[in-house]
Amino acid sequence: MIRYLTAGESHGEALVGIVEGMPAGVPVTASYLDGHLARRWLGFGRGGRARIEQDRIHVYSGIRFGRTMGSPVALRLDNAAYLRDRSGWPEVMSVEATDEPVEKITLPRPGHADLAGVQKYGFDDIRPVIDRSSARETAMRVACCSVARRLLEEFGIEVGSHVVRIGNVSAGDPAPAVDRLIREGGARALYGEADRSEVRMLDSDASRRAIEHIVETRENGDSLGGVYEVVVTGVPPGLGSYVHWDRRLDGLLAQAILSIQAQKGVEIGDGVAAAGLPGSQVHDEILPGLSRRSNRAGGVEGGVSNGMPIVVRGYMKPIPTLIRPLGTVDLRTGEAQPTRYERSDVTSVPAASTVAEATVAMVIANAFLQKYGGDSLDEIRGRYEREREAGP
Ligand SMILES: Cc1cc2nc3c(=O)[nH]c(=O)nc-3n(C[C@H](O)[C@H](O)[C@H](O)COP(=O)(O)O)c2cc1C
Secondary structure (H helix, E strand, C coil), X not given: CCEEEEECCCCCCEEEEEEECCCEEEECCHHHHHHHHHHHCCCCCCCCHHHHCCCCEEEEECEECCEEECCCEXXXXXXXXXXXXXXXXXXXXXXXXXXXXXXXXXXXXXXXXHHHHHHHHCCCCCHHHHHXXXXXXXXXXXXXXXXXXXXXXXXXXXXXXXXXXXXXXXXXXCHHHHHHHHHHHHHHHHHHHHHCCCCCCXXXXXXXXXXXXXXXXXXXXXXXXXXXXXXXXXXXXXCXXXXXXXXXXXXXXXXXXXXXXXXXXXXXXCHHHHCCCCHHHCCCCEECCCEECCCCCCCEXXXXXXXXXXXXXXXXXXXXXXXXXXXXXXXXXXXXXXXXXXXXXXXXXXXXXXXXXXXXXXXXXXXXXXXXXXXXXXXHHHHHHHHHXXXX
């Protein structure tokens, strides 16, 4: 079982992470992790921070000569925003008590964690809530989960994603392009193609319209959400289980998506549409050789992978920080006030899709280790190959 923890505030000095439970012998390099971190910054519609941060991972333990050692992998990512704004932020998020006057933030933004956070922890300043609830944390999550993702790649399991909707602009039916790309090069070809679009869409006409929509929305001082699809290829049948609720792969995938800030819906395969269709148009017929005529189930039946690509959609709400103010209440005075604007994205759906790839990879890696696990890559490979040869 691979576990990971992240710590760090958005405007603190750094984010740190620990990945525990990785088998020994898995090739992992800092540049591999940096590659996935760079993909998290992709996307038209990101705010000022995207231009400031240049994530470079520092690896402190758990990897020797480019391979994991089975010991915890400790990671650090500096917050360039902290270093650049050095004059302001160290006092604002100072670890030591400070005599400097620090302005309190007392206008909670609707849709963000601000009000719920101060109510929960009893703060009279929203800053600590903003700093930890912010999606800057997802950078370390991508780094930690990418360590596990590297294990999957050793077994030909790839995770990719693409954006299917931003605001009211939808890509046309993406299925033919997704099928072609995964036939050509698995989920890696899928994410390679999506990364070429500024909004990570496979449909160039929809990409152009989505960019126009983002520009218009920014001019109106508003924000957008959207939908993306994560696809995992090369998954063997038999990951997860129907025998207990917390071993169901679909349940674990849903948690992985909803654990990401601002993700409010999840769908496996045809999920939402399937609820309105007769069974004959939903279930995937089984063909001789145990292949399927279709993959509407999204690769999971009974909480178990069925050997088809796993397809998970995530639904992201619009970003809560708007240039155009919304109504709120000043926590200091109790009076109605407009919200105040802080540096923010107009939409982060392309970025969220790459974070979702990472969190999905961690779920698949753990399900894989539950079935084929061992202390080293060689041990796992031996088990995997034996079972795959013997399997149906
Ligand atoms: C990749 C990513 C980037 C985000 N960027 C912003 C942002 O710039 N401004 C903002 O207000 N919210 C942003 N969010 C959303 C907030 O972090 C999120 O809405 C907030 O933490 C409250 O959590 P909830 O929406 O799950 O209730 C982002 C989310 C993700 C996944």
